[in-house]
Amino acid sequence: DTAVSQTPKYLVTQMGNDKSIKCEQNLGHDTMYWYKQDSKKFLKIMFSYNNKELIINETVPNRFSPKSPDKAHLNLHINSLELGDSAVYFCASSKGLAGGVDIQYFGAGTRLSVL
Amino acid sequence: GIQVEQSPPDLILQEGANSTLRCNFSDSVNNLQWFHQNPWGQLINLFYIPSGTKQNGRLSATTVATERYSLLYISSSQTTDSGVYFCAVAPGGATNKLIFGTGTLLAVQP
Numbered sequence: 001d002t003a004v005s006q007t008p009k010y011l012v013t014q015m016g017n018d019k020s021i022k023c024e025q026n027l028g029h030d031t032m033y034w035y036k037q038d039s040k041k042f043l044k045i046m047f048s049y050n051n052k053e054l055i056i057n058e059t060v061p062n063r064f065s066p067k068s069p070d071k072a073h074l075n076l077h078i079n080s081l082e083l084g085d086s087a088v089y090f091c092a093s094s095k096g097l098a099g100g101v102d103i104q105y106f107g108a109g110t111r112l113s114v115l
Numbered sequence: 116g117i118q119v120e121q122s123p124p125d126l127i128l129q130e131g132a133n134s135t136l137r138c139n140f141s142d143s144v145n146n147l148q149w150f151h152q153n154p155w156g157q158l159i160n161l162f163y164i165p166s167g168t169k170q171n172g173r174l175s176a177t178t179v180a181t182e183r184y185s186l187l188y189i190s191s192s193q194t195t196d197s198g199v200y201f202c203a204v205a206p207g208g209a210t211n212k213l214i215f216g217t218g219t220l221l222a223v224q225p
Contacts, residue, residue, distance in 0.1 A: 033212070041217075043201065044215070045213060056212050096211065102146055103148065108157050109158070
């Protein structure tokens with residue numbers, strides 16, 4: 001069983017479209033994250049949810065809206081896609097023990113290409 | 116915010132060689148993880164090591180928290196070790212967001 005799974009693995013779409021990426025974890029973790037990896041391989045956090053509550057919201061355009069229906073799922077919806085949104089998006093999860101042992105486990109990534 | 120610098124940025128090795136990758140960070144941290152991103156893009160956990168030394172097979176890591184650096188040692192490198200190695204830290208505080216370094220691109224040649 002894959003611990004952190006994302007779908008789809010690849011997403012090719014036109015500018016202006018709306019798309020969603022889904023993430024699920026079966027590790028029993030309380031905290032989930034979205035990271036973005038740009039074309040230069042730089043990885044940056046976007047959002048984090050703990051038990052369905054938003055706890056980290058970096059400077060991300062409001063076209064990006066995360067949704068956590070339960071603590072095992074964190075989806076990312078992107079409106080009005082732009083060329084600059086092309087990247088690899090990674091979902092991650094951890095127990096969420098701030099200040100304690102808190103290992104983050106990553107999904108396989110979703111490669112988004114906006115044409 | 117905290118700065119995370121990795122060196123060297125690129126490294127080419129012959130199979131069987133040893134190497135040391137370095138990660139410097141500018142402030143105290145709660146969490147430090149090393150990852151290997153393989154050529155297929157998957158991020159693989161190598162070590163959770165905010166302090167101390169750990170070993171796993173041919174890989175080992177040491178973090179000296181008081182001096183704000185971590186080292187990843189790869190011994191007897193294999194072609195499957197190729198990829199990008201990232202160090203990521205979580206600054207002290209209530210959240211666990213990881214700040215990633217810029218990575219070391221390793222190519223192991225047969």
